[in-house]
Structures are given as C-alpha cells and as structure tokens.
Amino acid sequence: MNIFVASLDYGMTNEDLQDLFEDYGSVSSAKIIFDKFTGRSKGFGFVEMDDNQEADNAIEELNESEVNGRKIVVKKARPKDAAW
DNA sequence: TTTGAGCGT
Numbered sequence: 001m002n003i004f005v006a007s008l009d010y011g012m013t014n015e016d017l018q019d020l021f022e023d024y025g026s027v028s029s030a031k032i033i034f035d036k037f038t039g040r041s042k043g044f045g046f047v048e049m050d051d052n053q054e055a056d057n058a059i060e061e062l063n064e065s066e067v068n069g070r071k072i073v074v075k076k077a078r079p080k081d082a083a084w
Numbered sequence: 085t086t087t088g089a090g091c092g093t
Contacts, residue, residue, distance in 0.1 A: 004091055033092050037085045046092060070088095078091055 001055035002077035006044040008032065009068035014045070016068075021047050024061055025054025046077055 005017060018030030032045035049055035063074035 002091095006090055007088070010087070031092070035085080036093060039093095040087095042090090042092090043088065044090065044092085073090085075091090080092075 001049050001052050003047040003049065003055060003059060004044070004073075004075045004077040005047055005062075006073040006075075007070055008041060008043050008045060008072055009070045010041045010043060012041055012045075012068065017045050017047060020062060020067065021049065021058050024058035025049055025051055 012032055014030050014032050017032055018027050021027045021030060026049060028048040028050050030045065030047045033042045034040065035042055049058065059074045059076065062072065064071055
C-alpha cells in the first residue's frame with residue numbers, strides 16, 4: 001500500500017515520517033520528497049506499508065493529525081502510470 | 085532557487 005503524505009513540516013525527515021507510521025503498523029519504506037536545489041523538503045512524501053489493513057488504519061488515524069504543529073494530510077497514493 | 089496545494093531526487 002503506497003500512502004501519500006502532505007502538509008508536512010519542512011523540517012520533517014524520512015526517519016520522522018517512518019517513525020510516525022510505524023506507530024500504527026509495519027512500514028516498508030518512508031520517503032520525503034526533497035527539492036533538488038534547496039535540498040529541503042517539498043512538504044510531502046510517500047510511505048509504503050506491507051499490511052493493507054494497518055496502512056488503512058494509519059491513514060485514518062494520521063490523516064489531518066497534528067505533526068510538529070502542522071496539520072498533515074494522509075491519503076492513498078496514486079499510481080504514476082495509470083488511473084484508478 | 086520561493087513556503088503551504090499537492091502525487092516522488
């Protein structure tokens with residue numbers, strides 16, 4: 001299950017993102033998208049979880065939750081190649 | 085090489 005996470009704090013790191021979701025289930029990988037020039041976070045990222053039910057639970061629990069004083073957005077990620 | 089909606093260096 002690929003998960004899209006947005007509205008993250010610019011100081012957020014991959015470890016912070018993974019640690020957030022690991023609290024709700026097993027995280028396969030977590031990645032913040034960093035800008036090429038600034039080297040800073042773009043404010044969003046992706047989390048991959050092996051267990052779909054844990055992923056869905058994490059989405060509902062972490063969506064619109066407060067992280068680092070910021071209200072984050074957690075949704076199912078869209079495939080880059082095809083539509084739903 | 086930007087600061088707040090969005091879908092990947």
